[in-house]
Amino acid sequence: MQLRANSPIFRATPPMSLLFVTAGAVSVTTKLQDGATPEVASMGREGLLGYELLLGARSLTNGYLMLGEGSGVSVPRRHLETLFQEDNEFRMRILELALAQTSVTKQLTACSLTHEADQRLARWLLSTSHHLGSRTVSVTQELISMLLGVRRTTVSLISKRYEREGLTRTRRGVMTILDRDALSARSCECCRTLVALNSSIYGQHQDAWNASHHTDSFPAGPVVHGIPDELQAQR
Template identity: 25%
Template structure:
């Protein structure tokens, strides 16, 4: 028996689509590499393309007039850029950049909007994902206001871990500091504290997750609710990885 066409993809949204919905997208799509700090969207400018990440990590960044910015949303193979298009807008109030390199299935805004006009099921799935990302953004705002930097960092590491194949990743202290909107020195201290708790290991500039449950407990509820809502909204399929599972369960 032939496998569904969706099985060819790592992106969970693409895997969830029916063959008929995929047929509306794929003739207009191509696979492109993604590089660290690559800009996918610029705030208040027209969105040119939608990216369904197959690997790597994207970050939605809210900026200030002073030039500083902070991450308000994260996505990888669980999602896509361009959620403003699903909500009837042609631009985003936020920047969108690449945190970890990878690759993506890219489709132009015009072709994506045409596909949604032709399929209610496609538009419905995209709308559910946009809602799930909004829930994640809400919990990120709560975490930024209510828990410590060490706890926020634990939550961020868990969210990255959900979206990569291996349970370790390379990223600079400077980049984490930019993402979390804090000073580099604070990140260095927080990472050392997590390592002293035996929750992570840092080796050769890579972060290794050692104790998934311990990291969750440290976040004091900052990690978990948004992940549950994602899995509810983007119904689990036979071929799709689940956001929020421990390394041993993947």
């Protein structure tokens, strides 16, 4: 199924179906009393949106926001709950995902407390680009400022600085990375740390997927690998 750009994934909670991401980047957010929804984690093709319901949560603990356009596979929650109880391989993949998301949240918390907005924007662009598999990120500066918890004017000023230095190009809600190496050098350590965390957690499952799909991109689908044939057929 196609997922609309810059839109919430789930409208009801708890949802009757959960979603395996097959393309695109998803921002995991939390809602504060003043209405702000900062990003606390992110997912790409390694993700199952709503996985926390398989771990015992009675409702979604976070929001899921599609960044740009994407696609996914919707599977009834009752099937996945049965699968989680009965299939050890699938259960292990979900636990790996939960561990990865907890690690990402911890890292982003430290990032927001200690790193400058300039570094954090570079990290966010690189991470989102990684998940998208594209140098182009179709997200407005207003949305980026909300996710990073900074003023829109701050994002605008930094973006203009990046453009002057040849790091990125911004055109009507679209940011394109021109010099990934230079942007990585501008980024804080967290981008490299997050890639290393995912690689250490997913390990051989990521390698197996990448080899079978002839790609070396950021983790692509280790959770989906845990779905038995009978559920794969429902895709």
